[in-house]
Amino acid sequence: MSALAGAALEVWVNGQAGMTVSALDRGLHFGDGVFESIACVGGRARFLRLHLERLGEGCARLSIPTPPAETLEAVVRQLAQRDERAMLKLIVTRGVAASRGYAPSCDQPATWIALRYHFPQEEHCAEEGVAVRTLALRLGENPALAGMKHCNRLEQVLARAELARYAQPPFEGLLFSRSGHLVSGTMTNVFLVRDGRLLTPSVDRCGVAGIMRRVVLEEADRLGMAISEGRFEAAELSAASEMFLTNARLGVLAVSGIDGRKVAVGPLTRRLQAALAPRLTMTADACV
Amino acid sequence: MSALAGAALEVWVNGQAGMTVSALDRGLHFGDGVFESIACVGGRARFLRLHLERLGEGCARLSIPTPPAETLEAVVRQLAQRDERAMLKLIVTRGVAASRGYAPSCDQPATWIALRYHFPQEEHCAEEGVAVRTLALRLGENPALAGMKHCNRLEQVLARAELARYAQPPFEGLLFSRSGHLVSGTMTNVFLVRDGRLLTPSVDRCGVAGIMRRVVLEEADRLGMAISEGRFEAAELSAASEMFLTNARLGVLAVSGIDGRKVAVGPLTRRLQAALAPRLTMTADACV
Numbered sequence: 001m002s003a004l005a006g007a008a009l010e011v012w013v014n015g016q017a018g019m020t021v022s023a024l025d026r027g028l029h030f031g032d033g034v035f036e037s038i039a040c041v042g043g044r045a046r047f048l049r050l051h052l053e054r055l056g057e058g059c060a061r062l063s064i065p066t067p068p069a070e071t072l073e074a075v076v077r078q079l080a081q082r083d084e085r086a087m088l089k090l091i092v093t094r095g096v097a098a099s100r101g102y103a104p105s106c107d108q109p110a111t112w113i114a115l116r117y118h119f120p121q122e123e124h125c126a127e128e129g130v131a132v133r134t135l136a137l138r139l140g141e142n143p144a145l146a147g148m149k150h151c152n153r154l155e156q157v158l159a160r161a162e163l164a165r166y167a168q169p170p171f172e173g174l175l176f177s178r179s180g181h182l183v184s185g186t187m188t189n190v191f192l193v194r195d196g197r198l199l200t201p202s203v204d205r206c207g208v209a210g211i212m213r214r215v216v217l218e219e220a221d222r223l224g225m226a227i228s229e230g231r232f233e234a235a236e237l238s239a240a241s242e243m244f245l246t247n248a249r250l251g252v253l254a255v256s257g258i259d260g261r262k263v264a265v266g267p268l269t270r271r272l273q274a275a276l277a278p279r280l281t282m283t284a285d286a287c288v
Numbered sequence: 289m290s291a292l293a294g295a296a297l298e299v300w301v302n303g304q305a306g307m308t309v310s311a312l313d314r315g316l317h318f319g320d321g322v323f324e325s326i327a328c329v330g331g332r333a334r335f336l337r338l339h340l341e342r343l344g345e346g347c348a349r350l351s352i353p354t355p356p357a358e359t360l361e362a363v364v365r366q367l368a369q370r371d372e373r374a375m376l377k378l379i380v381t382r383g384v385a386a387s388r389g390y391a392p393s394c395d396q397p398a399t400w401i402a403l404r405y406h407f408p409q410e411e412h413c414a415e416e417g418v419a420v421r422t423l424a425l426r427l428g429e430n431p432a433l434a435g436m437k438h439c440n441r442l443e444q445v446l447a448r449a450e451l452a453r454y455a456q457p458p459f460e461g462l463l464f465s466r467s468g469h470l471v472s473g474t475m476t477n478v479f480l481v482r483d484g485r486l487l488t489p490s491v492d493r494c495g496v497a498g499i500m501r502r503v504v505l506e507e508a509d510r511l512g513m514a515i516s517e518g519r520f521e522a523a524e525l526s527a528a529s530e531m532f533l534t535n536a537r538l539g540v541l542a543v544s545g546i547d548g549r550k551v552a553v554g555p556l557t558r559r560l561q562a563a564l565a566p567r568l569t570m571t572a573d574a575c576v
Contacts (some may be wrong), residue, residue: 007312008388013311019311019312020308020311021309021311022308024303024307028379029377029379030444030445031440031442038402042351062446067465069515093316097295099295100295102474103448103452104446137432142427149317151319151442155432155433157391158432159390160351161391174458187390256508
């Protein structure tokens with residue numbers, strides 16, 4: 001595993017330890033697959049049921065045969081136990097191409113890859129919040145792919161590259177759609193608060209339906225918060241009294257600066273962080 | 289090579305015969321790469337200089353370090369010589385990921401893969417022309433990726449799957465952009481003729497700037513034809529007196545049916561086919 005050079009600690013391919021895939025894999029040729037990034041805490045995979053559910057939905061939308069959930073689950077649980085904290089990545093592709101072209105064939109088994117990574121040390125201070133900045137890159141819109149965590153991620157690659165060009169890169173870049181609506185960060189979903197109401201962009205034209213986004217929406221509903229899922233323009237960003245980011249690893253991360261404007265870490269953010277803490281630290285029972 | 293099961297006859301990875309890539313390759317994780325499909329005729333790679341030029345441009349736009357052109361050229365020439373006819377595919381990815389996220393690192397060498405395939409037996413009759421049909425899928429638009437032959441090809445995969453659902457699938461499906469303009473076929477560029485003028489969609493919002501599209505545009509200009517590159521709506525398709533498809537393998541392929549409407553194979557199509565024939569059969573000198 002030394003050749004992996006620190007990027008991954010362990011790799012399984014189709015249920016066996018291994019570090020290579022076929023050069024004919026459709027994941028490599030076309031990004032023809034889906035993936036999940038799963039945070040593991042206390043030796044257990046956080047929100048595993050939700051991740052496997054979304055993976056199955058993505059495969060179904062792309063007509064990729066999903067590997068048996070129990071097989072994936074067993075491997076994830078095994079990898080999660082290796083350490084106190086880890087990040088796992090599950091990739092499912094349409095498998096080895098039976099021919100040269102784009103057309104999928106019906107009878108190829110999927111390729112599935114499980115990778116274990118270090119849980120990174122945070123460079124930001126979660127208490128103080130992080131800075132975000134609107135990027136110039138706009139996301140293309142395609143309802144046929146929207147919401148899915150698929151492997152066509154060149155837009156996110158370009159967005160991260162744009163972010164890195166800042167002398168002092170902010171923690172996250174904000175992405176708008178080509179039609180001018182706020183979508184997400186490069187690796188996070190975003191929530192705004194305005195007049196006590198929680199706002200988050202729809203992901204039916206582009207963007208990813210994040211697992212933590214779903215968990216937050218369910219928790220906010222349980223707490224009786226007013227919620228609007230919809231289309232928000234840049235003006236909404238300027239008017240927001242609070243903002244936070246979500247993803248599987250970060251949970252709920254407060255934003256303290258939007259495009260140079262200081263924002264206080266506000267009460268709805270704190271309330272959601274407190275309510276979700278037991279599930280994020282895996283000290284609650286219902287951590288599926 | 290038996291495990292390749294007919295999909296590819298020969299595979300080179302980073303300059304050596306081999307059939308696997310790292311499971312950490314960014315091509316596999318994100319479709320983070322570009323590719324070329326090169327037709328080989330008479331043991332030589334057709335329009336090789338143009339293909340290598342576009343590959344280099346795509347790498348430059350994505351900030352992927354391009355493998356030396358002379359190295360790629362030498363491998364392509366070697367593979368082209370193996371048989372009278374072949375299709376080659378060159379893939380260049382951003383290489384093995386140095387970390388888990390989308391952010392590209394600066395110092396990773398690219399991965400490049402060369403694959404040799406059979407030149408397929410055509411199932412259509414080039415003389416009679418082929419049928420095309422407008423697909424329901426719309427292409428998302430992103431100028432940052434438009435024109436490039438990158439490895440984010442899920443839209444094309446879905447388009448081919450839509451085409452295959454027809455009881456008698458037409459030869460090619462036509463794709464419109466989300467904003468309602470004709471873009472291309474699933475694997476071809478498209479040309480229309482109206483009032484003696486050659487029309488082809490711009491590829492600055494989506495679509496691929498095909499090599500054969502470029503060759504045809506240059507040839508049409510040389511022949512003194514009137515040319516419009518622009519945005520065309522569905523009405524333009526209904527009004528066209530001629531239509532043809534282009535790609536590296538097919539050259540100039542006449543269309544005889546558009547969404548059920550019969551179209552004659554017309555004079556501009558025939559004239560371009562005749563003018564390009566020496567370069568496509570590699571009997572002319574200037575076959576670079």
